[in-house]
Amino acid sequence: MSHNVKTLGVLGAGQMGGGIAQVAAMAGLSVKVFDSFPGSIERCKGVHAKSLGKLVEKGKISKDAADAAVGRIGFVDKLENLAGCDWVVEAVVEDVKVKKDLLGKLAAMYPDEGVVLATNTSSISITELATAAGKTAGRVVGMHFFNPVPLMQLVEVIPGLQTSAGVVERTMALATAMGKTPLRANDRAGFISNRVLMPMINEAFYAWMEGVAEPEAIDGIMKLGCNFPMGPLRLADFIGLDTCVHIMNVLAEGLNNDRYRACPLLKQLVIAGRLGDKSGRGVFEYPVK
Numbered sequence: 001m002s003h004n005v006k007t008l009g010v011l012g013a014g015q016m017g018g019g020i021a022q023v024a025a026m027a028g029l030s031v032k033v034f035d036s037f038p039g040s041i042e043r044c045k046g047v048h049a050k051s052l053g054k055l056v057e058k059g060k061i062s063k064d065a066a067d068a069a070v071g072r073i074g075f076v077d078k079l080e081n082l083a084g085c086d087w088v089v090e091a092v093v094e095d096v097k098v099k100k101d102l103l104g105k106l107a108a109m110y111p112d113e114g115v116v117l118a119t120n121t122s123s124i125s126i127t128e129l130a131t132a133a134g135k136t137a138g139r140v141v142g143m144h145f146f147n148p149v150p151l152m153q154l155v156e157v158i159p160g161l162q163t164s165a166g167v168v169e170r171t172m173a174l175a176t177a178m179g180k181t182p183l184r185a186n187d188r189a190g191f192i193s194n195r196v197l198m199p200m201i202n203e204a205f206y207a208w209m210e211g212v213a214e215p216e217a218i219d220g221i222m223k224l225g226c227n228f229p230m231g232p233l234r235l236a237d238f239i240g241l242d243t244c245v246h247i248m249n250v251l252a253e254g255l256n257n258d259r260y261r262a263c264p265l266l267k268q269l270v271i272a273g274r275l276g277d278k279s280g281r282g283v284f285e286y287p288v289k
């Protein structure tokens, strides 16, 4: 099945929205990015220039292709100016109220049910987000990209209870056209990626808390013994320890099981402001950006 998309709308010019926009433009789509926060659009343009520049430097794409991709991305700071898209991916903050509000507005702006409303949420129920589209809930789907989007191969495709089979197939087709590999998961807390990954990260914090090994050894054992490209504690810092706690809470709540409760040491680091790369220190220390 074809995805039938010429112009992709992206809500949110942050880490993920910016990456999705870049990858779509590199795949030849026209892209319109909406973000309402001051400075976010300029920051996103800077990230695109840096990321595409690196790809050119490494010989992955030509300078002409990079320039053409930049030329295909437009930015708007008002939602009403996001007209004319065939498909929209929302990648704003992980807040159910903000996402539902925007999806409701999009559903009203785009009465044509053929315009798919995809969400890049990493933890919120697709079934719940889809209710914001009212009678057209069947066009809402989870399209979960990974960070950094230009480098990560996977798109987790998650139908909500209401999502139509056709929309799922078109999502698989669009992800493939964007150079990604789509894999399907159902709408349960954490989908597959976070449900499997996060308890492992949480367990690494328990092992550290109980003194089974020091962080360097925990990560080293998982890298050298299990062939992980990065240890679970290093990955937790990269994701953000606050985000890890948040996702564990979602799993515990959504799957109704206390075995997903966040490790006390992980919570304590967050309380102390040790959030990972973004705060300069989490499990490990980083030069502040």
Ligand SMILES: NC(=O)c1ccc[n+]([C@@H]2O[C@H](COP(=O)([O-])OP(=O)(O)OC[C@H]3O[C@@H](n4cnc5c(N)ncnc54)[C@H](O)[C@@H]3O)[C@@H](O)[C@H]2O)c1
Residues within 6 Å of the ligand: 011, 012, 013, 014, 015, 016, 017, 034, 035, 036, 037, 040, 091, 092, 093, 094, 095, 098, 120, 121, 122, 123, 144, 145, 146, 147, 239
């Ligand atoms: N960072 C990750 O590793 C990752 C991975 C997969 C999925 N996600 C999901 O992607 C989404 C975005 O995450 P991110 O890491 O890019 O966050 P981010 O903070 O980098 O970006 C969010 C962007 O949304 C904008 N925004 C916030 N509220 C808005 C509103 N009401 N209208 C318009 N724009 C608004 C902000 O200005 C910001 O630019 C979240 O749902 C997150 O769970 C994140």
